[in-house]
Amino acid sequence: METISRDDATLYEFGRDMDPILTVEEGESFKVETWDAFEGALFEHGLGEFTTEDIPALTAPPPAFDGNPVAGPVYIEGAQPGDTLAIHIDEISPERGFTTTLEEFGCLVGKSGWEDCQVNHAHEVELEPGSDGSMTNGTARLEINDHEWTWELNPHIGTIATAPGRTVQETVTTQGPWGGNMDVRDVAEGSTVFLNSFNEGGLLFVGDVHASQSDSEYTGIAVESIAEIVLRVEIVDEQVPGVFRVENDDSIIHVDSAKNAGSPEDAVNNCFIALMDELVEQHGLSQREAYVQMSVNPAVTVRVYQFVHPGFFTVGVTLEKAFLDSYR
Numbered sequence: 597m598e599t600i601s602r603d604d605a606t607l608y609e610f611g612r613d614m615d616p617i618l619t620v621e622e623g624e625s626f627k628v629e630t631w632d633a634f635e636g637a638l639f640e641h642g643l644g645e646f647t648t649e650d651i652p653a654l655t656a657p658p659p660a661f662d663g664n665p666v667a668g669p670v671y672i673e674g675a676q677p678g679d680t681l682a683i684h685i686d687e688i689s690p691e692r693g694f695t696t697t698l699e700e701f702g703c704l705v706g707k708s709g710w711e712d713c714q715v716n717h718a719h720e721v722e723l724e725p726g727s728d729g730s731m732t733n734g735t736a737r738l739e740i741n742d743h744e745w746t747w748e749l750n751p752h753i754g755t756i757a758t759a760p761g762r763t764v765q766e767t768v769t770t771q772g773p774w775g776g777n778m779d780v781r782d783v784a785e786g787s788t789v790f791l792n793s794f795n796e797g798g799l800l801f802v803g804d805v806h807a808s809q810s811d812s813e814y815t816g817i818a819v820e821s822i823a824e825i826v827l828r829v830e831i832v833d834e835q836v837p838g839v840f841r842v843e844n845d846d847s848i849i850h851v852d853s854a855k856n857a858g859s860p861e862d863a864v865n866n867c868f869i870a871l872m873d874e875l876v877e878q879h880g881l882s883q884r885e886a887y888v889q890m891s892v893n894p895a896v897t898v899r900v901y902q903f904v905h906p907g908f909f910t911v912g913v914t915l916e917k918a919f920l921d922s923y924r
Contacts, residue, residue: 597826602629605667608656610757610801611764612794616671619797625686625828626670630803633663633754633820638694643718651716654698660768664755664777668801672829675798680836681758683789683800684828688751690731690807690821693721695738702816703905713815721819723749723807732785736808736819747808752784753825754804754818756840761794767804771855771910775840778910779818780901781809782842782849790834790841800829812903837870838863839910847914848874853902854909864898867913871896879920895919 600618605628607614620626632638634653641650648654653662675681696718704710719738726733734749755767757775770776775791783789791800805825809818834841838852850870857863872886881889890896895916902910 597625597627599627600629600667600670602631602822605630605803606635606665607668607767607801608662608665609764609766610666610668610759612759612761612799614669614759614799616669616797616799617667619671619673620829621673622831623828625826628667628802628825628827630667630805630823630825631665632692632694632822633804633817635665636822638696638718639692643694643720646716646718648716660766664767664804666755666767666801666803669759669797669799670829671797671799672831673797675793675831676796677761677794679793679798679831680834681791681793681798681800682830682832682834683756683791684830685753685783685785685787685789685825686828687826688732688753688785688805688823689825690723690749690751690805690823693723693736693807693819693821694718695721695815695819696817697815698817703814703903705905721807723821731807749808750781750784751805751807751821751823752781752809753802754779754806756783756789756791756802757800758791758793759795759799759801769855769907771839771853773836773839773856777804778839778851778853778901779806779809779813780842780851780910780912781806781811782844782847782912784844787842787844790832790836790843792836798829802827812900814903816904816908837873838866841870842912847916849912849914851901851910851912853911855907860909860911863909863911864913867911871913871915889919893919895922
């Protein structure tokens with residue numbers, strides 16, 4: 597299996613004029629060794645309190661610090677502008693994780709009474725495999741103030757994108773019809789992400805694995821992890837409105853963001869309309885049937901994946917596939 601090494605997974609911007617680091621056939625499996633959000637710098641420094649001088653990436657020029665390094669581009673044979681790439685996530689194996697709070701970042705910026713939370717302070721999160729040996733069924737363990745917390749891992753890819761048609765994008769704030777730093781916890785092992793192709797070869801970039809994350813990622817930082825992932829890419833005839841579409845065994849999810857759509861309200865509305873269009877065009881529902889179901893059927897849910905000031909709001913509208921078997 598072809599592999600992109602961690603040494604080559606260190607891009608903080610991406611665009612169409614970069615030379616492919618790997619070329620694969622449609623359907624061919626390949627592995628990517630990814631860094632955590634700060635390319636190992638916090639592990640090297642030591643967790644706990646730190647300054648921006650300790651982590652130089654935090655002093656990078658605007659619009660954001662240097663974070664979420666990605667690997668790429670991966671050139672997919674046969675992909676053309678206007679195609680859709682179905683990216684199958686076959687494995688995600690996080691190896692080491694941390695979480696941190698950052699000065700002047702996250703939803704508490706400008707709020708009084710929470711000063712202890714608005715500092716540069718990192719915590720190691722121990723990652724323990726499940727009984728089957730996999731991290732997909734593993735456990736996170738975190739100690740704070742003599743309390744030990746445990747919860748189930750939900751490994752997923754935070755940043756996944758194709759090269760835009762013209763612009764060069766950076767890996768922290770990018771969100772658009774090419775994908776980006778969306779931090780969607782359903783971009784997980786066993787899922788397929790549908791992304792637009794704007795260039796010959798598709799030019800896929802990927803990185804920023806999270807071992808786990810809550811809805812909203814309220815502090816702005818999940819359990820950021822060094823990891824290995826295994827992917828396959830197919831070229832499909834499937835329109836992708838918004839930012840991207842996710843499908844797994846149980847659900848169909850349309851995803852958009854305020855940055856892409858213009859506002860949180862528009863992002864949510866775009867996801868509902870995309871889901872209704874799919875039900876009408878692919879499953880034979882009338883427009884009225886689809887519209888009414890969005891309001892009355894609990895098989896339809898809304899998940900806020902990102903709610904992080906300033907300016908990050910990522911949302912998905914989910915349809916449980918069992919819904920498709922529930923009407924005659």
